[in-house]
Amino acid sequence: MEIKFEQKIPVLLEKAGKKGMTYKELSIKCKAKKEEGKYFRLAVQKCKAAGLILEKKGKFFATQSKGLYPAVIKRLHKTYGFAERLEQKDEVFILGSKLKGALAGDKVMIRLSKHTRGNLPEGEVISFIEAGEVEFTGIAHLTKGGPFITPDDIGNFDLRLEGSVKGVADGDKVTAKITKRGQGHRDLRAKVVKSFGQATRAAACCEAILNLNGVTPEFPPQVLEEAKFLAQRGIKHKELLNREDLRNEVIFTIDGADSKDLDDAISLSKYQDFYILGVHIADVSYYVREKTALDEEALRRGTSIYYANKVVPMLPKELSNGICSLNPDEERLAFSAIMTLSKDGKLLDYDFKKSVICSRVKGVYSEVNEIIAGTAGKEILAKYRDVLHVIPLMKELSDILHHNRKLRGAPDIDTAESKLILDENDRIVDIVPRQRGEAEEMIEEFMLTANEAAATLAKKLQIPFVYRVHEYPDGEKLNVLKETLQALGLPAREIKGNVPSKVLSDILDEAKGKPFYPIVSRQVLRSMAKAKYSETPIGHYGLALENYAHFTSPIRRYPDLTIHRILSDVVTQKRSASDIKKRYSEFVGRSANASTEAEISAMKVERDCEDCYKAEYMEDHVGESFDGMxxxxxxxxxYVGLPNTVEGLVRIEALPEGQYQYDGLMELKETHTGNAFRVGDAIRVTCSGVDVNAGNIDFVPAEPESDENG
Known part of the structure; x- marks a missing residue:
């Protein structure tokens, strides 16, 4: 009954405009009968809670007739925050002084001002609809005046701590929860939820980051029980009878030296002018069934998270490192994609089948790179003796596939990834750029081929599926790219609208080998849309492919597990096409959305953790000078990047005294002397300080070295 009133109330108040209505007037206009009084009252309360109406001086008003909008506070920084209007779904910038003590997760009423901040409208909080459950991180301080916490990012203020601080040391990184509110942020009170150790330690800061983002290294008891049962049960003999027996085939894995969750293996042969490529993936869907605790937890996590030398797996280690991992000399259930390619690398045919395999060797990227380069020693050659004849063929096909990718116009973006080296106490001792060689490229090309084949099959069958999609770049970001290229002196190009990916590929090729290549590569990457998961196959811009999905990593990505489950029903013919549609039509959307959100969250967690470790590393190098760009x-x-991938900020206050003007793109110039700092410039800097807790590194321009020989 109240639903009828809920729909009428905002409309009637919108018509009433600034005059508004009393409760009685509104009741009469809604034609609420006496016996419907309870339902009408509930409807009014719901409309207020949703931010559709507000009550002021005994009258009700539609919020938009007052220029007000319901919104949710999305995130806060030290001196400002961002809200998202609930109906318009756009972001609004709000100064800290205009937040009225609102915190992330709070539902509020906001009013827009006439000002903008960048390309965002500016506004202020007028009233509260509903307070959110606020948990945040910060540094605890134990003083004679009482304990307090300095929050990391909910505001530029300290909060008094209430309750017990037993087990908390001065300077600890903690998570805390708001216990009391007031008129502004300084009226807030909080209590410590958990302490992680000193905020000067990256390991402690990372634990807090994981905790705040809902990342739990430990699994629930029921999930662990299911995993242990499956691992102990092993492979049933009758299951082998229903599978393609590939145990005698030459199949092996190639991964990083420290990898334990091995979910893909390769076989390759040549018949006449055709390549027969086998990509054999751990059959995780056989073990992780729908509606089990394992499956629900995997969906909640969405992905494994990797940082420093740690991993927070999507599945318990009994599966991820055990029964599902394609370990050498052990029988494993797999989902194999057997693909036939022409001599020029064209995908001619593909066959997906359930199989049982036995990997011959646990290959390591660095060792395979040595074999390809012809520098491998006797020990490595002996380890790979069963597969040595396959590696040159893999290199041959990989080169063809990579050439085809370039011909399609897929941009080849090189991004400098970091390898963090930790000691036994989880302290960082070195940072080096992660090397990417021929072996890494081979595996990437083979995985891309299998992923394309899986998506092509699903699209052909018109079954519900989770695709990996990548849209065209945003027009405004392309304009920034164009301006950057012009400023660097690169040829002007027609970069607008639905620019073909080949144009971006050519830009990268032209910049290759030049000092500013990392700048161009980064700007091309920034101009692109973020890839995501979707039930609609719109293609993949960055790979220049019409059909693409993620099939090859079900141990560490939920979308891969989802499509394994669907394709299993296809290849085993357990269900008809119509049954598959009924079973998965709704679920693929849920999986795609959850997987995209999990990926975004994981990337932020990994980046924040990496920043903390980099700051910890540079703490031992404060006062030292480095060459950077x-x-x-x-x-x-x-910002200045060093060869080891560390990046730090040179603040304008650290520059020689003067009046500096920013061109809005890539140059900071002193107006009187003309001295300029431009993107791509080489510069020598000195590390002046770090903040491990915030993951920040500060540089200053290095002093000129004195000439000792005078």
Whole structure:
């Protein structure tokens, strides 16, 4: 009954405009009968809670007739925050002084001002609809005046701590929860939920980051029980009878030296002018069934998270490192994609089948790279003796596939990834760029081929599926790319609208070998849309493919597990096409959305953790000088990247005294002398300080070295 009133109330108040209505007037206009009084009252309360109406001085108003909008506070920084209007779904910038003590997760009423901040409208919080459950991280301080916490990012203020601080040391990184609110942020009170150790330690900060983002290294008891049962049960003999027996085939894995969750293996042969490529993936869907505790937890996690030398797996180690992992000399259930390719690398045919395999060797990227380069020693050659004849053929096909990818116009973006080296106490001792060689490229090309085949099959059958999609770049970001290229002196190109990916590929090729290549590569990457998961096959811009999905990593990605489950029903013919549609039509959307959100969250967690470790590393190098390159410029300074992938900020206050002007893109210039700092410039800097807790590194321009020989 109240649903009828809920629909009428905002409409009637919208018509009433600024005059509004009393409760009685509104009741009469809604034609609420006496016996419907309870339902009408509930409807009014619901409309208020949803932010559709507000009550002021005994009258009700539609919020938009007052220029007000319901919104949710999305995130806060030290001196400002962002809200998202619930209906318009756009972001609004709000200064800290205009937040009225609102915190992330709070539902509020906001009013827009006439000002903008960048390309965002600016507004202020007018009233509260509903307070969110706020948990945040910060540094605890134990003083004679009482304990307090300095929050990391909910505001530029300290909060008094209430309750017990037993087990908390001064300077600890903690998570805390708001216990009391007031008129502003300074009226807030909080209590410690968990302490992680000193905020000067990256390991402690990372634990807090995981905790705040809902990442739990431990699994629930029921999930562990299911995993242990499956691992102990092993492979049933009758299951082998229903599978393609590939145990005598030459199949092996190639991964990083420290990898334990081995979910893909390769076989390759040549018949006449055809390549027969086998990509054999751990059959995780055989073990992780729908509606089990294992499956629900895997969906909740969405992906494994990797940082420093740690992994928070999507599945318990009994599966991820055990019965599902394609370990050498052990029988494993697999889902194999057997593909036939022409001599020029064209995908001619594919066959997906359930199989049983036995990997011959646990290959390591660095060792296979040595074999390809002809520098491998006797020990490595002996380890790979059963597969040595396959590696040159793999290199041959990989080169063809990579060439085809370039011909399609797929941009070849090189991004410098970091390898963090930790000691036994989880302290960082070194940072080096992660090397990417021929072996890594081979495996990537073979995985891309299998992923394309899986998506092509699903699209052909018109079954519900989770695709990996990548849309065209945003027009505004392309304009920034164009301006950057012009400023660097690269040829002007027609970069607008639905620009073909080949144009971006050519830009990268032209910049290759030049000092500013990392800048161009980064800007091309920034101009692109973020890839995501979707039930609609719109293609993949970055790979220049019409059909693409993620099939090859079901141990560590839920979308892969989802499509394994669907394709299993196809290849085993357990269900008809119509049954498959009924069974998965709704689920693929849920899986795609959850997987996209999990990926975004995981990337942020990994990046934040990496920043903390980099700051910890540079703590031992404060006062030392380094050669670097300016990677980006802002109105408040510029960032400098070092060869080891560390990046730090040179603040404008650290520059020689003067009046500096930012061109809005890539240059900071002193107006009187003309001295400029530009993206791509080489510069020598000194590390002046770090903040491990925030993951920040500060640089200053290095002093010129004195000439000792005078």
């Amino acid at each position: 300016i990677t980006s410029v802002t109105s408040f300074g510029f």
